[in-house]
Amino acid sequence: GAVVSQHPSWxxxxxxxxxxxxxxxxxxxxxxxxxxxxxxKQSLMLMATSNEGSKATYEQxxxxxxxxxxxxxxxxxxxxxxxxxxxxxxxxxxxxETGLAGEAYNEQFFGPGTxxxxx
Amino acid sequence: xxxxxxxxxxxxxxxxxxVSLNCTYxxxxxxxxxxxxxxxxxxxxxxxxxxxxxxxEDGRFxxxxxxxxxxxSLFIRDSQPSDSATYLCAMSISNFGNEKLTFxxxxxxxIIP
Numbered sequence: 001g002a003v004v005s006q007h008p009s010w011x012x013x014x015x016x017x018x019x020x021x022x023x024x025x026x027x028x029x030x031x032x033x034x035x036x037x038x039x040x041k042q043s044l045m046l047m048a049t050s051n052e053g054s055k056a057t058y059e060q061x062x063x064x065x066x067x068x069x070x071x072x073x074x075x076x077x078x079x080x081x082x083x084x085x086x087x088x089x090x091x092x093x094x095x096x097e098t099g100l101a102g103e104a105y106n107e108q109f110f111g112p113g114t115x116x117x118x119x
Numbered sequence: 120x121x122x123x124x125x126x127x128x129x130x131x132x133x134x135x136x137x138v139s140l141n142c143t144y145x146x147x148x149x150x151x152x153x154x155x156x157x158x159x160x161x162x163x164x165x166x167x168x169x170x171x172x173x174x175x176e177d178g179r180f181x182x183x184x185x186x187x188x189x190x191x192s193l194f195i196r197d198s199q200p201s202d203s204a205t206y207l208c209a210m211s212i213s214n215f216g217n218e219k220l221t222f223x224x225x226x227x228x229x230i231i232p
Contacts, residue, residue: 004162034220041127043207043222044163093162108220110155110162 002028004096006111013084014119021079021114023094029074030096034108035067038091050077084118091115122146125208125223133231138195142208142223145189149210149221152184154193157205157225166206167193198230 003026013019023033031052036044048069050056056069068080077096081088092115095108125142132138140154151170155163167182169175169191175182183192195202208223 006162041224043123043125043224044220045222046219049219091160095162107165107168110164112162113160115160 002109004111010115012117025096032097033077034095036093123223129227131229140193151211153209155207
């Protein structure tokens, strides 16, 4: 099956610093990638939809200037949490859509997630 | 009211038991229904997806959709300790790509050997 990787798997940073998280589709090209955030014992909440070569579409309530998304190629999207604060501590998960023509279901494949802790 | 409601559990059952996991939803526009399994500190993996009302079977797993009641279920037969995970239901309006998935909160399941 399709594989999506994330780097780093976990990161601890000081309040006020910026953190970049990478999401890569390893064996397929993904025109669309999604970024989710998951707090403990809560559901995955979509933050933004990222299309290669265009600006990301953010969900209501997500600050686009704080969570910068760059989808520079068909296999790489990055999420940068700028001026991180303790309330940004969460599990960030990306997914990539295969978008294969003729597929019965347009599946999203999820990365393993990045645990961010802001001190 | 949340668009998708799911009992968070936790749910503990003995090995070999039949497990029933359920979600209800309020948005009648949802047409695609998915079940994901998520192990601790890992990303979700797709178990099954269904489009129409009725049952869909895949090995020990059966997904059931009742659109009239806005209710979906996942049944696991002959449960194994390796089935211990959090199970998330998810839904979308279409499947034309670039589609937003709406998730339930997940049910944490433990299969006791």
